[in-house]
Amino acid sequence: MFSRDRWLEIFETIRKNKLRTFLSGFTVALGILIFVVLFGFGNGLKNTFDKFFKDDALNTMWVRPSRTSKPFMGYEANRRIELNNADLEDVSKRFEFYIEGITPRISFSGTVGYKLESNNYPIRGVGPSHKNNEMTIMMKGRFINGLDVDNKERNVVIGRLVEQDLFKDEDAIGKFISGGGRSWKVVGVFQDDGGDNEERIIYAPYTTIQMIQKGTDDIGQMIISYKPEIGYVGAVAFEKQLKKYLKQKKFIDPTDPRGLFIRSAASDLKENDQFTSVLQYIISFVGIGTLLAGIIGISNIMVFVVKERTKELGVRKAIGATPKSIVGMILHEAIFITTISGYFGLFVGIAFLNFIGDKLEEDYFITNPYIDFSTGVSATILLIAFGAFAGYLPAKRAASIKPIEALRDD
Amino acid sequence: MIKINDLHKSYKMGSNSLHVLKGINFNVEEGELVAIMGSSGSGKSTLLNILGMLDLLDKGSYELDNVPIRDLDETKAANYRNKFLGFVFQSFNLINYKTALENVTLPLYYQGVKRKERETLALEYLDNVGLKEWATHLPSELSGGQKQRVAIARALVSKPKVLLADEPTGALDSKTSKEVMALIQDINKSGKTILIVTHEEDIAKMCSRIVRLKDGVILEDKKNKMIKAI
Numbered sequence: 001m002f003s004r005d006r007w008l009e010i011f012e013t014i015r016k017n018k019l020r021t022f023l024s025g026f027t028v029a030l031g032i033l034i035f036v037v038l039f040g041f042g043n044g045l046k047n048t049f050d051k052f053f054k055d056d057a058l059n060t061m062w063v064r065p066s067r068t069s070k071p072f073m074g075y076e077a078n079r080r081i082e083l084n085n086a087d088l089e090d091v092s093k094r095f096e097f098y099i100e101g102i103t104p105r106i107s108f109s110g111t112v113g114y115k116l117e118s119n120n121y122p123i124r125g126v127g128p129s130h131k132n133n134e135m136t137i138m139m140k141g142r143f144i145n146g147l148d149v150d151n152k153e154r155n156v157v158i159g160r161l162v163e164q165d166l167f168k169d170e171d172a173i174g175k176f177i178s179g180g181g182r183s184w185k186v187v188g189v190f191q192d193d194g195g196d197n198e199e200r201i202i203y204a205p206y207t208t209i210q211m212i213q214k215g216t217d218d219i220g221q222m223i224i225s226y227k228p229e230i231g232y233v234g235a236v237a238f239e240k241q242l243k244k245y246l247k248q249k250k251f252i253d254p255t256d257p258r259g260l261f262i263r264s265a266a267s268d269l270k271e272n273d274q275f276t277s278v279l280q281y282i283i284s285f286v287g288i289g290t291l292l293a294g295i296i297g298i299s300n301i302m303v304f305v306v307k308e309r310t311k312e313l314g315v316r317k318a319i320g321a322t323p324k325s326i327v328g329m330i331l332h333e334a335i336f337i338t339t340i341s342g343y344f345g346l347f348v349g350i351a352f353l354n355f356i357g358d359k360l361e362e363d364y365f366i367t368n369p370y371i372d373f374s375t376g377v378s379a380t381i382l383l384i385a386f387g388a389f390a391g392y393l394p395a396k397r398a399a400s401i402k403p404i405e406a407l408r409d410d
Numbered sequence: 411m412i413k414i415n416d417l418h419k420s421y422k423m424g425s426n427s428l429h430v431l432k433g434i435n436f437n438v439e440e441g442e443l444v445a446i447m448g449s450s451g452s453g454k455s456t457l458l459n460i461l462g463m464l465d466l467l468d469k470g471s472y473e474l475d476n477v478p479i480r481d482l483d484e485t486k487a488a489n490y491r492n493k494f495l496g497f498v499f500q501s502f503n504l505i506n507y508k509t510a511l512e513n514v515t516l517p518l519y520y521q522g523v524k525r526k527e528r529e530t531l532a533l534e535y536l537d538n539v540g541l542k543e544w545a546t547h548l549p550s551e552l553s554g555g556q557k558q559r560v561a562i563a564r565a566l567v568s569k570p571k572v573l574l575a576d577e578p579t580g581a582l583d584s585k586t587s588k589e590v591m592a593l594i595q596d597i598n599k600s601g602k603t604i605l606i607v608t609h610e611e612d613i614a615k616m617c618s619r620i621v622r623l624k625d626g627v628i629l630e631d632k633k634n635k636m637i638k639a640i
Contacts, residue, residue: 005525016507315503318464319564320492320520322485400484404464407503 010333020308024301024334025341028383031294032342035287035379036349036371040356042283044369046276059100060133061239061264063222063246072253081250081259084217085210091222094245098226098238101129104206104219112179112202114166121162123179123202125209125220133223134192141173141188148187148205155208157188159199180212239264287379294383299390302334306394313398314406323399330395331388338387342380350376411571411603412438412461417470419456430456432626434470438572438605443598443636445614446607448623455576457623458607462495462574463487475571492520496565500577502557504549510536510560511545517568535563539593555586562593566602573597573604579613591616592639 014021065081083104092102106125111118130136131143139160148155156177163172163186176183184204192198210216226238243262244254252259306313313326353369398406419431430453438444448454459465460472463482472479474494482490491497496517504513514532523531536542539559549557558578565573575594579587591613598604598618606617614620615637622630 005519008525009519012512013507311503312505315505316516316520317488318462318491318497318503319517320488320568322488322520324485325520402464404459407499407501 006329006332009329010336013333014337020305021337024298024305024387025337025344027297027301028294028338028387029341029345029348031290031297031383032345032376032380033349033352035290035294036346036376037352037369038290039283039287039375040349040353040369040371041366042279042286043371044356044366046279046283047367047369048365049276049279059225059228059235061224061226061235061242061262063224063242064261064263065221065250066258066261068252068256068259070253070256072256073251075251081252083219083222083246085219086217087246087249088219088222090249091224091242091246095224095238095242098230098234099224100227101132101225103127103130103133103223104221105130105223106206106209106213106218106220110179112162112166112177112184114172114175114177117166117168118178119162119165121200121202123204123209125206126203126223127206129225130203130223133225134194134198136190136192139189139191140171141186143188143190144203144205149207152207152211153205154182154184155187155205156184157190157203158186159201160189160191161196161199162202163189165200182212235264291379291382295386295390298338298383298387302387302391303394305334306330306391306398310398310401310406314401314403317399317403318407323396326399327392327395330391330398334391335384335388338384339380342384346376346380411440411442411475412436412605413471413473414461415471417457417460417472418468419453419460419465420468430626431460434626434628436621436628436631438603440603441598441601443595443604443618444606445617445620445634446605446623447609447611447614447620449609451625452623453626454607454609454623458574458576458605461572461605462497463491488520492517492568494571496568496570496573498558498561498565498573498575498578500580502549502554502561502581504557504560504564506549509546509548510541510552513549513560514564514567517564521568532563532567535567536560538566539563553586554582555589558582558586558590559593562590562597566597571603573602575604575606577608578606579608579610584612587613588639595636595639 417434515528518528
């Protein structure tokens with residue numbers, strides 16, 4: 001059936017019917033190309049999303065106090081809750097089993113200067129373990145350490161962009177910057193994948209910050225990294241216990257939705273995963289829609305092609321072509337054209353995605369768009385199959401028309 | 411060569427049935443050149459279609475070269491057509507994207523003849539109709555008479571038992587018609603059985619036998635003193 005003669009006959013037909021060949025080939029190639037590009041962009045969007053939200057360490061819990069909304073045990077509603085050093089110590093002792101690291105985060109902002117340059121930056125009073133929570137990457141020098149905290153040193157760690165802003169080309173390590181009427185020694189410069197804002201932060205030992213803030217022992221937020229081995233379930237249990245313990249300790253109504261917030265990356269992760277899967281659904285939907293359009297396109301063209309060839313097929317039948325050979329010829333030709341052009345579209349699409357790479361990251365949030373090769377191949381095969389199927393029905397009908405009807409002059 | 415007995419054929423037209431052939435009895439010997447004549451609606455084309463296995467008969471029997479033609483499915487009909495019959499049509503029906511030579515090789519392709527052999531044979535038949543040097547031309551580059559001669563070469567290349575021609579000169583001027591008829595007469599002289607459907611008296615007179623149809627029955631069937639076309 002697939003003899004050399006058949007191939008030659010098909011090549012000849014293709015060569016001599018260029019427009020027809022081009023139309024069906026173009027439809028399939030375009031369908032696959034658009035599919036690959038859209039699907040790739042969708043994946044790129046997902047990549048950006050992942051990168052954005054997976055910047056913080058996953059085994060992290062943020063404890064943030066706020067105002068209460070219910071009266072409790074003689075306290076009025078709208079009372080301001082504050083966490084202090086004693087709370088930090090109690091929590092780290094009581095939940096030692098779960099905790100890997102714990103640090104306060106006292107956030108405020110202030111003007112910081114070096115020589116003639118000065119600027120306003122967010123400042124955070126933190127402990128050594130904060131480095132892991134934010135996945136801070138040290139470029140040079142070191143992060144805040146235990147000694148800094150114990151001795152209330154005026155040492156600071158600054159973001160890459162802070163160094164760029166204030167020091168220009170100078171190396172900041174060992175230099176002194178001014179802030180709050182005091183001078184601070186830069187002991188480290190860091191970078192962060194979370195974006196520009198994350199690199200305009202200044203870290204100082206929280207004890208030092210407390211000291212200059214008139215000896216308060218307020219610690220702002222509490223950031224805890226729990227041991228990863230306790231897993232998601234352990235993290236949820238820990239979160240529950242911690243909330244109960246702190247609410248009790250701070251006299252907050254257990255039913256009060258406010259007063260104390262605990263955010264954990266574990267529950268975030270779950271939400272993110274849900275969002276990612278919604279994104280995945282949208283991508284799939286767009287992909288299937290594109291494929292469907294391609295299928296309808298190639299089906300239309302196949303119907304048109306067979307219609308156009310009715311007379312020719314009638315002639316072929318009159319001089320001895322069997323219906324089987326007619327159907328076989330049309331399908332053989334259709335599958336050949338769609339296969340070649342389908343794979344052409346696939347490779348052009350993939351090449352295009354590779355070319356795009358990270359060019360759209362800044363403005364369109366598309367990072368490193370890609371498509372699984374197997375997805376692309378499956379889509380191509382699907383389109384070929386439907387093209388063949390769409391060709392089969394009219395071919396079968398054309399093959400069963402009596403030659404005398406096909407040859408009738410209209 | 412052809413034996414037809416009590417042939418009936420009717421067409422369904424909605425709720426009505428149109429009885430086109432009403433009992434045709436008709437034999438053709440080997441080597442005859444028969445003209446089937448009749449005005450439109452006489453059933454002459456229907457008869458030719460049944461003879462050509464392009465259409466099925468309702469009642470009666472049909473034998474071609476001692477092979478009873480019945481229970482035809484499409485595949486069987488295609489094989490019989492390929493083996494027994496050559497067709498020539500009024501509108502030539504050449505495949506327009508194939509050259510003259512390729513058109514002539516096509517029946518051999520469906521017979522499964524090897525490519526080289528096909529081309530040699532086809533070229534030989536094109537030479538027989540005097541178009542050897544036009545072999546690589548497309549039908550659109552040929553005149554009407556040339557087209558019909560290519561069609562005749564195509565009909566003959568598979569060495570059919572019978573050549574069926576449906577108004578072969580209907581689309582040609584009288585001079586070209588004569589040339590084509592001369593070719594047909596030559597082919598007949600070499601022993602080929604030929605049936606021509608025509609409504610032109612001139613053409614019919616160039617045949618060895620004239621069968622006149624009217625309203626689905628044979629009105630007259632007589633030998634004719636064949637007039638030479640040229």
